[in-house]
Amino acid sequence: MKKDKLYDIFLFIVDNLIWVFVVVALLVFSLISKNFFTPFNLVNILSRVAPLALLVIGQSFTLITANFDLSSESTMGFTAMVAALLLASQKNGGLGLEINPFLGILIMLLVGGAIGAFNGIFITRFGMNNFIMTVAMLMILRGATYAISPGKSVNFLPPEFDWLGGGALFRIPSGDGKFLAVPVSMFFVIVAFIVAHIVTKYTRFGRDMYAVGSNRQAAEAAGIDSKRIVTIVYIISGLCAALAGLLDAGRMDSATPRTGAGLIFPVQAAAVIGGISLFGGRGNLIGAFGGVLLWGILDTGLNIAKVSPFWIEVSRGALLLFAMFIDALKVRYLRRMALRKVLAASTIGLKDPLLQVE
Amino acid sequence: MTKGKWLQFILDRMIWLILILVVIFFTIRIGGKFLSGTTLINVLLHASVLGVLTIGQTICLLSGNFDLSAEGIVSLLTVLAAWLMLPYREMTLAQAGGIGWELSPYIVIPLMLVLGTFIGWINGILITRLRMNNFIVTLAMQLFLRGIAYVISLGAIMPGTPKDFNWLGGGRIGAIPVSVIFTLILFLVFEFFVRYARFGRELYAVGANRDAARASGFNPEKTVTQAYMIGGFMAALAAWMLLGRLEVSVPTLGQGMTLETVASAVIGGVALSGGSGSIMGAFSGVLLLSVVDTGLNMMEVDPFWITGVRGLIILVALLLEVQKSRIRVDMLAGRAKSPVVRS
Numbered sequence: 001m002k003k004d005k006l007y008d009i010f011l012f013i014v015d016n017l018i019w020v021f022v023v024v025a026l027l028v029f030s031l032i033s034k035n036f037f038t039p040f041n042l043v044n045i046l047s048r049v050a051p052l053a054l055l056v057i058g059q060s061f062t063l064i065t066a067n068f069d070l071s072s073e074s075t076m077g078f079t080a081m082v083a084a085l086l087l088a089s090q091k092n093g094g095l096g097l098e099i100n101p102f103l104g105i106l107i108m109l110l111v112g113g114a115i116g117a118f119n120g121i122f123i124t125r126f127g128m129n130n131f132i133m134t135v136a137m138l139m140i141l142r143g144a145t146y147a148i149s150p151g152k153s154v155n156f157l158p159p160e161f162d163w164l165g166g167g168a169l170f171r172i173p174s175g176d177g178k179f180l181a182v183p184v185s186m187f188f189v190i191v192a193f194i195v196a197h198i199v200t201k202y203t204r205f206g207r208d209m210y211a212v213g214s215n216r217q218a219a220e221a222a223g224i225d226s227k228r229i230v231t232i233v234y235i236i237s238g239l240c241a242a243l244a245g246l247l248d249a250g251r252m253d254s255a256t257p258r259t260g261a262g263l264i265f266p267v268q269a270a271a272v273i274g275g276i277s278l279f280g281g282r283g284n285l286i287g288a289f290g291g292v293l294l295w296g297i298l299d300t301g302l303n304i305a306k307v308s309p310f311w312i313e314v315s316r317g318a319l320l321l322f323a324m325f326i327d328a329l330k331v332r333y334l335r336r337m338a339l340r341k342v343l344a345a346s347t348i349g350l351k352d353p354l355l356q357v358e
Numbered sequence: 359m360t361k362g363k364w365l366q367f368i369l370d371r372m373i374w375l376i377l378i379l380v381v382i383f384f385t386i387r388i389g390g391k392f393l394s395g396t397t398l399i400n401v402l403l404h405a406s407v408l409g410v411l412t413i414g415q416t417i418c419l420l421s422g423n424f425d426l427s428a429e430g431i432v433s434l435l436t437v438l439a440a441w442l443m444l445p446y447r448e449m450t451l452a453q454a455g456g457i458g459w460e461l462s463p464y465i466v467i468p469l470m471l472v473l474g475t476f477i478g479w480i481n482g483i484l485i486t487r488l489r490m491n492n493f494i495v496t497l498a499m500q501l502f503l504r505g506i507a508y509v510i511s512l513g514a515i516m517p518g519t520p521k522d523f524n525w526l527g528g529g530r531i532g533a534i535p536v537s538v539i540f541t542l543i544l545f546l547v548f549e550f551f552v553r554y555a556r557f558g559r560e561l562y563a564v565g566a567n568r569d570a571a572r573a574s575g576f577n578p579e580k581t582v583t584q585a586y587m588i589g590g591f592m593a594a595l596a597a598w599m600l601l602g603r604l605e606v607s608v609p610t611l612g613q614g615m616t617l618e619t620v621a622s623a624v625i626g627g628v629a630l631s632g633g634s635g636s637i638m639g640a641f642s643g644v645l646l647l648s649v650v651d652t653g654l655n656m657m658e659v660d661p662f663w664i665t666g667v668r669g670l671i672i673l674v675a676l677l678l679e680v681q682k683s684r685i686r687v688d689m690l691a692g693r694a695k696s697p698v699v700r701s
Contacts, residue, residue: 136672143666310508317502
């Protein structure tokens with residue numbers, strides 16, 4: 001009994017280790033630089049990582065079902081470019097259609113969802129390897145983004161379109177005549193993570209996702225339509241990527257052919273650091289949020305501490321390796337404990353020892 | 359041969375058929391200029407560094423693992439080699455010299471090869487002993503190594519590597535570049551090695567079914583670690599070749615090549631799930647990518663389109679691969695309707 005309790009406490013700590021890291025990182029950077037722990041900076045961190053955060057949500061969904069979606073950074077760039085072309089005036093690089101911004105957002109989401117559906121259908125119905133399928137999409141969409149772009153950035157988008165990524169929800173006077181603008185994107189990201197957490201943890205669809213991710217054959221045997229689940233998950237990932245494009249284009253007031261390029265690595269890293277397992281079926285969205293926060297804090301903190309950008313690169317790789325190491329240790333420990341429980345149960349003489357294993 | 363066997367035979371060699379079609383297409387669009395010896399040399403030159411990296415990648419893929427760290431190894435080793443060999447110089451206009459030791463190429467080259475193999479060994483140990491996910495371990499390793507390359511070079515380029523170092527990448531025997539001959543020999547050697555040596559059989563066994571391989575007396579941990587060591591060694595060779603050709607180290611060298619190596623291997627019929635495919639197949643994939651790149655370049659197509667076209671080729675290759683395994687299963691099951699084969 002006592003051992004069980006210790007085991008639970010250990011698991012709780014390991015599962016929430018990310019928050020320990022977040023707090024430690026906040027403390028360390030606050031001690032290093034007095035410019036770090038200011039309301040302005042803290043708000044800034046969240047709005048800067050907003051596009052990354054949306055991509056991490058989409059990626060977490062696919063990872064939980066044991067699938068990669070490497071195409072999301074290109075989906076983000078492509079949808080942002082499509083919307084910008086439709087919205088901007090001709091002299092700012094657009095097509096000159098200047099359609100209604102809300103229609104533009106709708107088209108963006110539709111395109112993102114369609115790309116996700118395409119990925120999902122090819123992977124589930126045609127049996128393509130998810131890794132290579134999405135890498136191919138990554139390349140095709142990036143090429144397409146360059147091809148449809150005027151070769152430079154498309155600027156000056158309508159304010160309604162920019163509101164979500166660049167708008168301020170309200171302003172707090174900060175004493176010295178200036179205002180602290182609280183960005184809409186910050187709240188949007190927090191709400192998005194809460195919604196995603198509820199969907200994964202408290203709906204039937206979410207439970208099915210975990211089941212498919214931890215053991216597809218078993219899930220199918222239990223009557224879950226794994227093809228449908230995986231396709232939907234890719235559509236969600238596509239939608240999240242389109243939203244990330246919306247946030248990024250809104251914040252920058254422009255879309256470039258390189259929007260989102262190179263983000264896929266931080267996305268994987270933030271998800272893994274936040275405890276989402278690459279083996280599928282484990283991890284939660286709150287942890288992934290912690291991963292995004294830690295990534296943002298490190299980025300901003302190291303910058304403020306005037307660390308050379310080259311060392312920042314090294315530290316990222318090291319952090320990711322460390323997170324993987326913890327994950328591997330956890331899996332090992334869990335397996336051992338599960339085995340121990342089976343043995344204990346079988347010696348006590350319970351009817352079916354396997355039922356006792358979680 | 360029955361009809362099914364013929365179909366199988368053609369499907370297995372589909373890639374060469376596509377290659378011929380692509381060459382015909384470019385000949386029609388560009389004209390006789392495309393069929394010249396210069397173009398052939400260009401294609402092979404293009405295929406040399408990519409080819410050497412693809413051999414390493416293919417061996418890791420056969421064992422059922424990704425090696426995404428190879429381009430990081432290329433980055434680090436090119437920068438490190440230039441840094442150790444070049445005389446000291448203050449950084450001006452983002453150009454710099456080395457640390458000032460001016461080591462001889464005959465010390466630096468073995469050092470590169472040993473270091474590359476060592477990094478591969480670390481990858482292998484992390485993956486087999488600590489049971490970490492191969493995809494993320496090698497990805498993190500790639501980032502980590504590239505970071506160190508930046509730290510050493512401070513982002514500067516280091517021009518002017520010594521002549522003795524450059525012969526592999528830049529030398530020519532008659533009209534034929536040394537790197538082309540070297541790459542072709544490597545492909546042949548590894549084709550025979552993987553096909554006939556004991557290590558090759560272990561590789562296929564472990565890649566196809568790790569547990570079954572263990573049960574029949576193989577040591578999967580050892581085989582996978584060895585595969586990564588070969589991967590690291592090949593990356594070091596590629597670094598040597600690339601630096602010798604360019605005669606200048608740039609910290610971004612090799613960036614994006616990992617995807618190309620995985621793509622060439624897959625186009626050439628190497629399964630990502632491990633245990634199936636061949637070195638020569640991978641070579642055909644490398645050739646196809648190089649021919650398409652060279653041809654599109656000669657047609658003066660926008661480079662951004664080239665990326666898109668490559669993506670399309672990978673997609674088509676993947677579809678063919680899936681169809682192939684479907685047909686194979688159909689034949690095994692006596693043409694019964696079979697479920698989709700999934701990796």
